[in-house]
Amino acid sequence: MNRKDDHIRYALEQPQKESPFSVIRLSYEALPLFNVSDIKTDVSIFGQTFPYPIFINAMTGGSENAKKINERLAMLANAFNLPMALGSASTLFENPEMVETFSIVKTVNPEGFLIANLGAHHPIENVEKVIQILQPDAFEYHLNVAQELAMPEGDRHFTSWSKNIQIAAKTLKIPFIVKEVGFGMNEHTMKRLHQWGVQYINVGGKGGTNFAWIENQRRTVPLQGLDDVGYSTPESLLRGKAITPLTLIASGGIQTPMEVVKSLVLGAKMVGMSRYFLRLVTENSHEDAVALLQTFIEEIKAIMVTLNVNTIDKLPEVDYHIEGGLWIR
Numbered sequence: 001m002n003r004k005d006d007h008i009r010y011a012l013e014q015p016q017k018e019s020p021f022s023v024i025r026l027s028y029e030a031l032p033l034f035n036v037s038d039i040k041t042d043v044s045i046f047g048q049t050f051p052y053p054i055f056i057n058a059m060t061g062g063s064e065n066a067k068k069i070n071e072r073l074a075m076l077a078n079a080f081n082l083p084m085a086l087g088s089a090s091t092l093f094e095n096p097e098m099v100e101t102f103s104i105v106k107t108v109n110p111e112g113f114l115i116a117n118l119g120a121h122h123p124i125e126n127v128e129k130v131i132q133i134l135q136p137d138a139f140e141y142h143l144n145v146a147q148e149l150a151m152p153e154g155d156r157h158f159t160s161w162s163k164n165i166q167i168a169a170k171t172l173k174i175p176f177i178v179k180e181v182g183f184g185m186n187e188h189t190m191k192r193l194h195q196w197g198v199q200y201i202n203v204g205g206k207g208g209t210n211f212a213w214i215e216n217q218r219r220t221v222p223l224q225g226l227d228d229v230g231y232s233t234p235e236s237l238l239r240g241k242a243i244t245p246l247t248l249i250a251s252g253g254i255q256t257p258m259e260v261v262k263s264l265v266l267g268a269k270m271v272g273m274s275r276y277f278l279r280l281v282t283e284n285s286h287e288d289a290v291a292l293l294q295t296f297i298e299e300i301k302a303i304m305v306t307l308n309v310n311t312i313d314k315l316p317e318v319d320y321h322i323e324g325g326l327w328i329r
């Protein structure tokens with residue numbers, strides 16, 4: 001079986017723990033200031049305005065199954081004008097014939113905002129090649145050291161990453177994002193990225209899909225300590241919040257409208273979900289997925305009514321408190 005297909009299978013099978021967002025309580029306003037029709041959910045990011053603060057976080061490409069999933073994801077992106085990130089394009093360097101498993105997204109949704117993705121070990125020449133082939137609107141490097149270390153066939157050389165990121169931050173003409181794949185980031189990492197000129201950081205925190213766990217399923221002797229490293233998504237957001245004018249993007253373990261709203265309250269500008277969208281398209285027809293996503297968005301608006309907030313950019317002003325500690329998983 002192809003590695004991407006393994007990842008899809010294990011991501012769907014991974015047992016879910018308690019959400020790290022459950023310790024965050026938002027204020028509740030019993031006396032509403034707004035009607036549902038007053039609530040606006042649009043956000044401006046990457047030099048554009050999108051109708052909702054959510055996007056499809058990086059997942060697939062590189063196998064026939066991945067192509068089918070990308071097609072369905074692109075149909076949803078098209079229906080809701082959601083930005084969509086592709087899975088790592090790395091496979092295109094060994095299997096250029098796989099290009100359609102990625103470009104299907106543009107065929108289905110030609111006007112959609114597309115983000116191309118590569119690991120940070122790829123030098124700028126590879127980034128430029130992928131941009132030329134896939135014609136994305138933004139590019140992101142992913143950071144996945146814990147995953148590489150757990151992966152039997154993973155990389156063991158990491159020192160080129162910092163240099164590649166600095167070059168990309170200086171060179172790229174389209175929005176440039178650095179994202180984690182699910183182990184989060186602390187303020188030291190985010191400050192360094194910021195100093196190198198990176199404007200967009202997707203914190204990709206712990207609490208959802210865990211790639212050390214996934215790779216450990218593929219090993220005969222698991223490296224279990226790696227399942228535990230990293231920072232949850234809320235903790236990563238709180239650690240990065242003070243670094244202005246960074247644009248923080250939340251992802252990792254976000255599967256409900258309340259978790260989307262809590263991420264925005266904690267300072268994220270936009271919220272990415274992978275597993276949620278993977279399940280949405282693999283477990284439902286397109287029509288049912290559209291209806292479920294519509295309800296998801298209505299719930300975001302309903303929660304905003306209870307907070308007395310009518311626009312997404314006012315969510316960071318909402319009061320919240322953290323029960324116990326954040327360091328819970």
Ligand SMILES: Cc1cc2nc3c(=O)[nH]c(=O)nc-3n(C[C@H](O)[C@H](O)[C@H](O)COP(=O)(O)O)c2cc1C
Nearest residue numbers: 008011058059087088142181208209252253274275
């Ligand atoms: C099947 C699958 C494949 C993924 N492939 C990639 C990838 O190629 N590049 C990447 O940056 N992240 C990849 N991710 C990680 C996600 O972008 C995200 O960081 C992680 O799944 C945590 O989010 P979640 O809890 O919403 O799933 C993948 C996730 C899944 C579920």
